[in-house]
Amino acid sequence: MDSTADPSYPHIFRRHESDHEPDCEPYRKAGPEIPVVDLRALDPGRLAEACRVWGIFRLANHGIPPTLSNRILDRARLILSEPFEDKRTRFGGGPVSYFWGTPAVGKRVRSVNWVEGLHIPLARLRSGEEPGFGSSSFRCLVDEYVRHMARIARELFNALTVDLKLDSVQSTSHFSEPDAILRVYRYPRRPNACHNFGLEAHSDSSLLSILNQDEVGGLQILREGRWINVAPISDMLIVNIGDMMQAISDNEYMSVEHRVLASSSKERISLCYFAYPSEDGLISSSRYKPFTYKDFKAKVQEDIEATGFKIGLDRFRITDPN
Numbered sequence: 001m002d003s004t005a006d007p008s009y010p011h012i013f014r015r016h017e018s019d020h021e022p023d024c025e026p027y028r029k030a031g032p033e034i035p036v037v038d039l040r041a042l043d044p045g046r047l048a049e050a051c052r053v054w055g056i057f058r059l060a061n062h063g064i065p066p067t068l069s070n071r072i073l074d075r076a077r078l079i080l081s082e083p084f085e086d087k088r089t090r091f092g093g094g095p096v097s098y099f100w101g102t103p104a105v106g107k108r109v110r111s112v113n114w115v116e117g118l119h120i121p122l123a124r125l126r127s128g129e130e131p132g133f134g135s136s137s138f139r140c141l142v143d144e145y146v147r148h149m150a151r152i153a154r155e156l157f158n159a160l161t162v163d164l165k166l167d168s169v170q171s172t173s174h175f176s177e178p179d180a181i182l183r184v185y186r187y188p189r190r191p192n193a194c195h196n197f198g199l200e201a202h203s204d205s206s207l208l209s210i211l212n213q214d215e216v217g218g219l220q221i222l223r224e225g226r227w228i229n230v231a232p233i234s235d236m237l238i239v240n241i242g243d244m245m246q247a248i249s250d251n252e253y254m255s256v257e258h259r260v261l262a263s264s265s266k267e268r269i270s271l272c273y274f275a276y277p278s279e280d281g282l283i284s285s286s287r288y289k290p291f292t293y294k295d296f297k298a299k300v301q302e303d304i305e306a307t308g309f310k311i312g313l314d315r316f317r318i319t320d321p322n
């Protein structure tokens with residue numbers, strides 16, 4: 001369907017160009033392959049090396065049944081194909097929120113990200129406060145899915161704490177399962193998608209991010225100055241290191257810069273689970289002034305509102321003159 005006519009798209013995505021250009025093939029060529037980590041036969045050395053050298057890896061044998069993965073992606077596709085105004089109403093005001101075009105929140109709006117979705121803070125979901133979501137079958141799938149995500153995040157984090165030689169106090173405050181967030185994304189088709197992004201280049205603020213994507217593709221990481229495609233491989237998840245893990249590891253691990261390309265011909269669905277440290281746990285390292293995740297989040301929000309950009313960890317770097 002032409003996106004101009006699709007009532008499920010937010011208005012800003014209903015563009016008038018009907019002449020779809022082919023996608024930009026050069027951007028989508030295969031690049032060097034990112035490492036694969038096997039969760040069933042976890043090799044801690046291989047995992048740590050992937051975090052040090054790449055900041056991202058594919059995760060095989062993660063234990064999520066393919067039927068669950070397919071069902072939740074299909075259900076997400078269905079919900080997000082509801083009319084735009086219905087999505088706004090259904091998810092307006094509750095803890096589960098519907099967003100589109102993020103991060104157009106600043107005073108100086110840069111370009112709009114060609115993405116919409118649901119933001120699901122899991123702690124509030126557990127407390128049962130969400131009216132538009134309630135007892136839906138999607139809710140049941142989310143519950144089951146995030147149980148797997150929490151298990152996977154915990155297992156990876158535990159292995160990394162051994163590699164980093166964190167003590168038990170640090171490992172407890174640096175991983176807070178209740179603070180996790182699930183985001184469900186739909187990247188609408190975008191006419192003339194060549195130079196446009198579903199998500200602009202960024203690093204995640206999380207500890208670890210675990211991505212499940214459909215077969216469309218578009219994710220890229222920045223490595224040694226080049227953008228590399230992370231093509232979907234069925235039954236494998238993608239895990240990336242976030243800013244908090246970079247700080248906790250004292251820059252041993254790398255919070256990888258990534259982005260998502262828009263496609264002119266295909267919509268894309270992805271689910272991203274973000275694991276975080278506890279909000280008030282102090283993160284101390286030799287490279288950054290001590291800070292909590294709450295401090296970090298407030299600074300990111302302040303910078304985005306003031307400048308349109310996330311500055312992130314550089315705000316806390318010890319050499320930072322500010």
Ligand SMILES: O=C(O)CCC(=O)C(=O)O
Pocket residue numbers: 183185199204211213219258260270271272
């Ligand atoms: O949808 C994707 O492939 C990536 C999502 C992402 O980078 C994010 O949510 O931070």
Ligand SMILES: [Fe+2]
Pocket residue numbers: 202203204209258
């Ligand atoms: Fe991201």
